[in-house]
Amino acid sequence: MRSLLRNGRILDPSQNLDIIGSVLIEDDQVIEVGENVDQSHLDEVYDCTGLWICPGLVDPHVHLREPGDEHKETIITGTQAAAAGGYTTICCMPNTNPPLDNPALVDFILDRAASPEAGGVFVAPVGALTKGLEGTELTNLSAMKRAGIVAASDEGFPIQNSLMMSRAMEMCKQLDIPIMAHCDDLGLSKGGTMNDGAMSAMLGLKGIPRTAEEIATMRNCILSLDIGCPTHIMRVSSWGAVEMIRLVKSLGAPVTCEVTPMHFVFTEDNIGEFDTRFKITPPLRTKIDIELLVQGLQDGTIDCIASDHSPHASHEVDVPFEDAPFGAATLECTLGAALTYLTHRGVLSPLETIRKMSTNPAMILGLDAGTLRPGETPVAQITVVDPEIEWTFDRHKTFSKSKNTPFHRMEFKGKCMLTFCGSEVYRDALFNEERYSILV
Amino acid sequence: MSRNLIAIRTLENDEINHLISLGADFKSRIRAGEAVPRLDRKVIGMLFFENSTRTRVSFEQAAFYLGMRSSNFSTSSSSMTKGETLKDTILTLRYERLDGLVMRHRASGAPVLAARHFGGPVLNAGDGQHEHPTQALADALTIIESKGKIEGLTVAIVGDVEHSRVARSNAWLLDKLGADVRLVGPKTLIPTRTARLPGTFYYDLEEGIDQADVIITLRLQKERMKEGMVSSAGEYASMYQVNSESLRFAKRDCIVMHPGPINRGIELDDYTADGSHSVIHHQIENGVFVRMAAIYHCFGGGEA
Incomplete structure (x- = not known):
């Protein structure tokens, strides 16, 4: 089986490649990438004129909710949503029930992800740093690494004790496992539900001060600088945190970070009259924060764009604001939001956009992904994007089980049309079938 | 037309002035023993998810003067302690054909959610740290x-x-x-x-x-x-x-x-x-009359 993706704009950040050309796939492998590829004996052709051909997108931060919260999402529905969002690899977070803190659960997740009903994308589990995410005892990280975790994190239950965190970093440094750190000083943020600011004062909601994020970011950065443990700061939201990360990077700390589409699209103002769809952690902040996040994306301080896909059932979010859980379901619109709010506005070039959504997260997490180079990924991982197509995101037409998204009914420009992951091919409903031909 | 009274923040000045003068009007009529408009056969639910004596009594008095029946609902005696969501409690009261709700809740913004599901008049009797x-x-x-x-x-x-x-x-x-x-x-x-x-x-x-x-x-x-x-x-x-x-x-x-x-x-x-x-005593007494005005206004009453 020889398939050709013909005449597209090839964007491969791993080779700094931005050319018009074609990609040849044989069976489930990329064979050739370039301006003139071998076009003999083809079985099928996708005409990619005007489309981008990119390495499959990599999402460093996804909540699949299984085991324990299958009413929100399952590994099957979550991976289907990922394929539809253009992802070929997603990292799933350990805050499941029970938490992902032992090798048996890692096996379970990898098995489920490989089942034929799943979306056909790779799932890279992130293991818990401490048992039960309780912050007191380290998990068996080496055993979990052998089972297949790519990073360790206590996710939304960040380790508060600095000594504990430094031990975790020493262990992870030795085992060569990056730590993914959600940065929150729980004393400062206790009971808070939204950004501590003018809106929280008006609505009478307890605020989460930006200092809660910044102090924890600074602590983790200092420890990373001292110990040399690769540390990935999750979902940066405050401009102060961007400044600190820029500083420690310049000092040589092995620190990387990510931003979510919620944080570069929305502000605290979007909460309006207690709209729980905008209850996000860290909280949505202000215009100035968006400006500085954008600057951080441009100058490379912010390495990745992550969905932080956090599905919740409708009955869980149709409650008073302070009772609602944090997070939004975003796997199927993160690319659209990035293209619309960053790429088309000239913040990021197409190549840099794909770098932050594919090559960088793959590199940070040591994944065999994020490149179109033949032989460098276990199977072909390719995402074909129509950068110009205009569409409206409808939460009722998603693969994800959950509909808790602030992007509902928003108009985007740019969408994933095809996702190739080995022999699995996802075709978007908006993909023009005339572009596809079978050669006899 | 039924209305909600959830926050002063979102009210127009005309509406605020109308409510105050309607309250003053009810006060002088009640004191003089004159008739006030009646909302006969209307039932208003008193949903106090948070303890309150004075505000509840004040609303009950107001409802009484308007000829309404009030139906009490407090957390200790309700199904909230059995884990029912606020949405389901509100829907239950809606289909039990209550005509309006007075609601106090520990969570800021809870009456916004109640109003969305109840459909009829909802009066905020204090929500978290938001408004009263x-x-x-x-x-x-x-x-x-x-x-x-x-x-x-x-x-x-x-x-x-x-x-x-x-x-x-x-x-x-x-x-x-x-x-x-x-x-x-x-x-x-x-x-x-x-x-x-x-x-x-x-x-x-x-x-x-x-x-x-x-x-x-x-x-x-x-x-x-x-x-x-x-x-x-x-x-x-x-x-x-x-x-x-x-x-x-x-x-x-x-x-x-x-x-x-x-x-x-x-x-x-x-x-x-x-x-x-x-x-302070005038505040307490006036509370009854402005609550009459608020209920009457939210139930669609025009000139009293």
């Missing part, structure tokens, strides 16, 4: 009775502004109607960023109440001491108590208010609570 609109209406009527107007007055709201729904509703109402609003309290009990709240902030009591026409004192909750926001009741009283001494900085004919319940000796001393400056 009928208290602000009662206070406004009380101020007008004493001072003849609101516009141009200097009003100091003293105490735990950060956690007070009374402070928020009063600040919005008084600012909308043209008063000079001052919010006075320790830095730990004043919101850190205040650009969206009306009023000027003062951390010093004497400065804050300087030449004030009206002082509204707020209740200090005991939890504030536990949370380290105030070191002790004594310390707070020494800095922010409105008493015979500090009152000298306000205008001579200044009135002193308190939404209750009072911590005597903390927010106020006996001299101010019981003396000639105090209009």
